[in-house]
Amino acid sequence: MTTEKPDWIAMESRQSGLQVWLMGADDRVLQHRQSETSMSGDRFETRLRDLLSDVLPDSSVPIVVCGMRHPAVSPAADAYLSTPCAPPTIAQATPYQMRRFELSLLPGVKQAAPPDLMRGEEMQVAGLLTYDPNFDGILCLPGPQIKWVHISAGEIVSFRTFMTGELFDLLSRDTMLRSAVNAEGWDRAVFEQTLSETLVRPADLAAKIFSVYADSELNARSADVARGRLLAVLIGAELAAAKPYWLGQNVAIPADAPMSAAYATALEAQGVAVRHLNHVNLALSGLIAAYRGPSSSCP
Amino acid sequence: MTTEKPDWIAMESRQSGLQVWLMGADDRVLQHRQSETSMSGDRFETRLRDLLSDVLPDSSVPIVVCGMRHPAVSPAADAYLSTPCAPPTIAQATPYQMRRFELSLLPGVKQAAPPDLMRGEEMQVAGLLTYDPNFDGILCLPGPQIKWVHISAGEIVSFRTFMTGELFDLLSRDTMLRSAVNAEGWDRAVFEQTLSETLVRPADLAAKIFSVYADSELNARSADVARGRLLAVLIGAELAAAKPYWLGQNVAIPADAPMSAAYATALEAQGVAVRHLNHVNLALSGLIAAYRGPSSSCP
Numbered sequence: 001m002t003t004e005k006p007d008w009i010a011m012e013s014r015q016s017g018l019q020v021w022l023m024g025a026d027d028r029v030l031q032h033r034q035s036e037t038s039m040s041g042d043r044f045e046t047r048l049r050d051l052l053s054d055v056l057p058d059s060s061v062p063i064v065v066c067g068m069r070h071p072a073v074s075p076a077a078d079a080y081l082s083t084p085c086a087p088p089t090i091a092q093a094t095p096y097q098m099r100r101f102e103l104s105l106l107p108g109v110k111q112a113a114p115p116d117l118m119r120g121e122e123m124q125v126a127g128l129l130t131y132d133p134n135f136d137g138i139l140c141l142p143g144p145q146i147k148w149v150h151i152s153a154g155e156i157v158s159f160r161t162f163m164t165g166e167l168f169d170l171l172s173r174d175t176m177l178r179s180a181v182n183a184e185g186w187d188r189a190v191f192e193q194t195l196s197e198t199l200v201r202p203a204d205l206a207a208k209i210f211s212v213y214a215d216s217e218l219n220a221r222s223a224d225v226a227r228g229r230l231l232a233v234l235i236g237a238e239l240a241a242a243k244p245y246w247l248g249q250n251v252a253i254p255a256d257a258p259m260s261a262a263y264a265t266a267l268e269a270q271g272v273a274v275r276h277l278n279h280v281n282l283a284l285s286g287l288i289a290a291y292r293g294p295s296s297s298c299p
Numbered sequence: 300m301t302t303e304k305p306d307w308i309a310m311e312s313r314q315s316g317l318q319v320w321l322m323g324a325d326d327r328v329l330q331h332r333q334s335e336t337s338m339s340g341d342r343f344e345t346r347l348r349d350l351l352s353d354v355l356p357d358s359s360v361p362i363v364v365c366g367m368r369h370p371a372v373s374p375a376a377d378a379y380l381s382t383p384c385a386p387p388t389i390a391q392a393t394p395y396q397m398r399r400f401e402l403s404l405l406p407g408v409k410q411a412a413p414p415d416l417m418r419g420e421e422m423q424v425a426g427l428l429t430y431d432p433n434f435d436g437i438l439c440l441p442g443p444q445i446k447w448v449h450i451s452a453g454e455i456v457s458f459r460t461f462m463t464g465e466l467f468d469l470l471s472r473d474t475m476l477r478s479a480v481n482a483e484g485w486d487r488a489v490f491e492q493t494l495s496e497t498l499v500r501p502a503d504l505a506a507k508i509f510s511v512y513a514d515s516e517l518n519a520r521s522a523d524v525a526r527g528r529l530l531a532v533l534i535g536a537e538l539a540a541a542k543p544y545w546l547g548q549n550v551a552i553p554a555d556a557p558m559s560a561a562y563a564t565a566l567e568a569q570g571v572a573v574r575h576l577n578h579v580n581l582a583l584s585g586l587i588a589a590y591r592g593p594s595s596s597c598p
Contacts, residue, residue: 015475080517110513110517111513112517114506114510115510115513115514115517115518116509116510116513117513117516117517145509146505160503160506161506161509161510161513162503162505162506162509163470163474163505163506163508163509164505166474167466167505167508170469170470170473170474171462171469174469174473175462175465175469176314202502203501203502203536203539203540204459204461204536204537204539204540204541205504205505205536205540206445206461206462206463206466206504206533206536206537206540207413207459207460207461207462207537207540207541209462209466210415210444210460210461210462211413211414211415211460214409214410214414214415214416214460215414217416218379218409218411218414218416219414234505237502237503237504237505238503238505238506240502240503241502241503241504241505241506242503242506
């Protein structure tokens with residue numbers, strides 16, 4: 001199969017690897033590729049060349065990258081815009097010359113107090129703004145590091161990151177809770193009840209986590225129940241702390257994010273009218289907007 | 300080297316493996332051995348035989364075991380006393396016949412509400428009571444699963460487990476925080492300041508954890524500082540939730556427990572007069588008391 005030569009390449013660099021879109025001149029996706037190669041891993045250039053060798057006979061194709069970068073690649077000063085700011089565009093990217101490629105590294109966004117940073121999620125903000133340039137409210141981005149982003153007048157006003165997803169993964173994979181929560185699903189009734197209890201008394205998270213285990217051990221709970229409870233304990237503590245980001249707010253959640261169903265359920269149980277963002281890849285839309293500049297995306 | 304034949308054997312079964320003490324008739328320790336063999340692992344009996352083959356020519360030597368057990372070994376109903384209760388003694392042990400050995404499995408202690416359990420720590424309570432039969436207060440047991448145990452009139456009245464130690468280990472080993480907190484020590488001044496901030500506003504744990512990372516990344520903090528802050532964020536949230544277990548209480552902490560220095564520092568910063576339990580192995584003292592019965596330990 002011959003791949004049409006791309007006009008440019010959009011790339012999202014995550015902890016878990018690379019998402020790559022080969023783009024036509026009309027910003028159509030010619031092909032989507034992914035790789036477990038991480039930009040902070042060894043032999044990044046070699047692996048990137050392997051991934052793109054068939055479509056990159058020369059290095060004249062622009063490669064626009066958002067997300068994680070190797071600490072050696074660019075100093076922190078280049079790597080972030082400061083809130084409040086609009087999502088970055090190609091004009092703010094830092095060129096990074098490898099032997100065979102030049103990458104355009106889009107900056108992330110940092111916040112001074114409380115100290116916080118995002119690397120890649122700002123393109124999801126840019127993507128949302130291509131669909132709804134006047135969006136005023138909260139974009140909730142579930143994932144290993146969950147972001148609550150306050151967006152107004154086309155800018156990222158403030159944001160807060162919670163490690164809830166990563167804690168859930170670690171606890172359910174690498175601790176004594178593993179067999180207790182070994183299920184795909186989660187009990188929704190238990191989730192909602194535990195969530196409302198946790199919202200009332202959110203502080204004793206590390207004890208509530210152990211209680212999930214003890215309750216399973218002593219009362220032979222099903223894994224669905226224990227998993228629902230563990231999710232609710234973690235998300236409940238997060239919602240209690242993130243209240244300014246959802247109470248009385250207009251909250252949008254990408255439907256395809258991991259754990260987005262749990263977050264939507266939790267917020268709807270608190271009376272929040274969640275806007276589900278379906279059938280869109282916000283990161284890619286954001287990368288297109290960053291490459292073309294906002295005016296060409298929203299004519 | 301010939302090992303004197305033990306009169307009996309004391310054994311503590313932990314997640315991380317076995318602690319074994321070969322005991323003389325006068326309850327002197329003839330030898331201490333440890334093994335990474337866990338009771339929930341495969342081939343437990345073979346490994347136990349390897350560990351003890353030189354001293355156990357026959358199976359007539361009593362082996363008294365506290366702590367974790369294989370779920371197949373004893374049903375939950377046999378495995379726990381319910382609070383309030385004195386620490387278990389040999390009279391309450393369940394015999395467990397293997398091909399070559401008979402073990403006497405001491406029960407753990409469970410609590411119905413909030414659901415909680417201990418498996419092994421009850422012997423540390425028994426050990427404390429051999430030194431101070433009238434102890435009235437809190438025994439704080441730092442470790443992967445930290446226990447706060449309220450002891451009065453020779454009984455475990457109530458207790459609460461926090462997974463703080465395990466969360467700290469997971470976060471500093473398996474997440475993006477790893478390089479930020481890669482130090483042996485911890486900055487004490489940062490620890491105390493972050494601790495008091497966290498005690499005032501303990502709820503947003505999963506965000507504070509990410510802030511430790513973001514602050515290190517953005518402000519080039521030393522690993523000692525980041526490690527002190529991560530410890531304080533986790534212990535501060537725990538102290539806020541465990542307040543009934545230390546505010547105005549008489550708190551004892553074994554000096555040899557992992558993280559005991561951080562817990563003692565944190566409690567002393569709140570004005571708690573901590574009693575440091577030095578130079579004693581509480582678990583072994585408790586196992587001796589359990590084997591002999593409390594009256595012979597406290598004549």
